[in-house]
Amino acid sequence: MSKFELKLPRMGESVAEATLTTWLKEVGEAIEMDEAIFEIATDKVDSEVPSEVEGVLIEKLFDVDDIIKVGQTVAIIETEGEAEATKITKAAAVPEETLAAVEETVQVAKETVATPRQDYSATERFYSPLVKNIAKHERISIATLDTIPGTGKEGRVTKNDILAFVANGHDATSAPVAKAIASPIESEPIQVATEEPTAHTKSATTSNQVTRVQATGGDEVIEMTRMGKLIAKHMVDSVSTSAHVQSFIEVDVTNVVNWRNKTKDAFEKSEGEKLTFTPIFMEAVAKALKKYPMMNISLDGDTVIKKKNINIGMAAALPDGNLIVPVIKNADQLNLVGMAKVVNDLASRSRENKLKPDEIQDGTYTVTNVGTFGSVFGTPIINQPQVGILALGAIRKIPAVIETSEGDFIGIRSKMYISHSYDHRVVNGALGSMFAKAVADYLEAWDINREL
Structure with a gap:
């Protein structure tokens, strides 16, 4: 027998x-080559890390929510x-308290080898591997486990919580705890601390006032997802950082619409890809950034x-309502064919969580x-540390004035609004508006006879 260190691989x-x-595997479980062992998150992307060898998981060197450096040994x-054996250096990379927790997890796992495996995937509540192992050992059902009050971070059940539950003589069919935990949601208000009000609001509220949000018996209390919390913080930080200003412009995209309608079937047949409007818009934005490079900047303190x-960046909506x-x-x-292939690939893998x-x-x-x-138009929040973001509105057929050498007349045109949000700390109104106009000019000048 030999031991193999599974390290966090480079991800870019x-x-x-x-x-x-x-953790997708428990200590003592058999592992196949390329089988996923644990999941990690970087910013808003979740990824599975597979095993490079076949064997048995004997140690976990990190807990859920721990930050791991690339190259550190995780399991x-x-x-x-003997070929895969490597020198184990866990003591140098892992804090003593983490190792102690791992050793305790291993001990519990060894004591529960004969315990029938239970599936805790039916719940959305988070439980650490140690808590799960104790629950399995004590034969606590998932329904009962969900009723245990948690004293850990974000209401998580800790080792002490579940051991106290067991010590009080509760078993898998225990009902008193379920009754005890159901009532606080109806009787105890959820407290949310608010920021200190500005001067013009101090007359209506005190500076240290706490807003109480009451969850009544008919309300549904929903925990925000990890990604939702990240997005929320990112948005609030951006509004607090940048001086947001918007410019709007109406764009006649009749030529773009007609060209795409004429070309899309041949494009899909020759390239094996669908031709959407997105790569066309991305091409226009890329050309505008080339023309106005001071929109392609970041601000670091007082340095541009x-x-x-x-x-x-191409904002994409996910099936769960979040954004990536x-x-x-x-x-x-990229030419238009290359742009279409990249756009379709990124959009597809975004939806499948494979980025x-x-x-x-x-x-x-x-x-x-x-x-x-x-939406006809929007006022998007800047994606920090960038200084601009463009929102593309819905394309609509509307009556419009058409100017010709023979005079003006009313006709049906395909039009849309583009909304440009930019950081007024470094982008003035002239630059912000000229950039949006450059995107519009490129789209309106689209050649209806353009070849791919």
């Missing part, structure tokens, strides 16, 4: 660490061969960083398509 040049979100796998590469922003790297170097951490890094400007959901 700009990714140095990740958060361990879920020890016992193998039958002018980006060499044009990397456009994969990045089209070097967008200005790599590096594919949401290093964006220099962002585009979001609010028109997908019927």
Whole structure:
């Protein structure tokens, strides 16, 4: 027998660490080659880390929510061969308190080998591997486990919570705890601390007032997802950081619509890809960033960083209602066919949660398509540390004045609004408006006879 160190692999040049979100295997379980062992999160991307060898998981060196550096050993796998053996250096990489917790988890796992395996996937509540092992050993059902009050972070059940539950003589069919935990939601208000009010609101409230949000018996209390919390914090931080200003412009995209309708079937037949409006818009934005490079910047304190590469973030809605922003790297170097392939690939893998951490890094400007959901225009929040974001509104057929050499007349045109949010600390109204106008001019000048 030999021992193999499973390390956190590199996930891209700009990714140095990740958060361990879920253990998919328990100590003592057999592992096959390329089988996922644990899940990690970097920013908003979740990824599975597979085993490089076949064997048995004998040690976990990190707990859920721990931050792991690339190259650190995360788990020890016992193998039958000698070829994969590596020197174990867990003491140098892992804090003593973490090792103590791991040893306790291993001990519980050894004591419960004969205990029938229980499935805790039916609940959305988080439980650490140690708590799960204790629950299995004590034969606590998932329904009963869900009723145990948690004193840990965000109401999580700790080792002491479940041991106290067991010590009080409760078993898998115990009902008193379920009754005790059901009532506080109806009787105890949820307290949310608010920021100190500004001067014009102090007359209506005190500076240290706490807003109480009451959850009544008919209300549903929903825990925010990890991704939802990250997005919420990112949005609040952006509004607190940047001086948001918006410019709006109406764009006649009749030529774009007609060209796409004429070309899309041939494009799909020749390229094996659907031709949506998105790559066309991305091409326009890339050209505008090339024309106005001071929109392709970041602000670091009092220093402006002018980006060499044009990397456009493409906001994509996920099935669960959250949002993710994969990045089209070097967008200005792609032709329309290449842009369509990249856009379709990133959009597809976003929906399937298959993006790599590096594919949401290093964006220099962002585009979001609010028109997908019927919005005519929007006022998007800047994706920090960028200084601008463009919202694409819905394309609508509307009556419009058409100017010709023979006079003006009313006709049906396909039009849309684009909304440009920019950071007024470094982007003035002239630049912000000229950039939006450049995008509009490019789209309105689209050649209806253009070849792919």
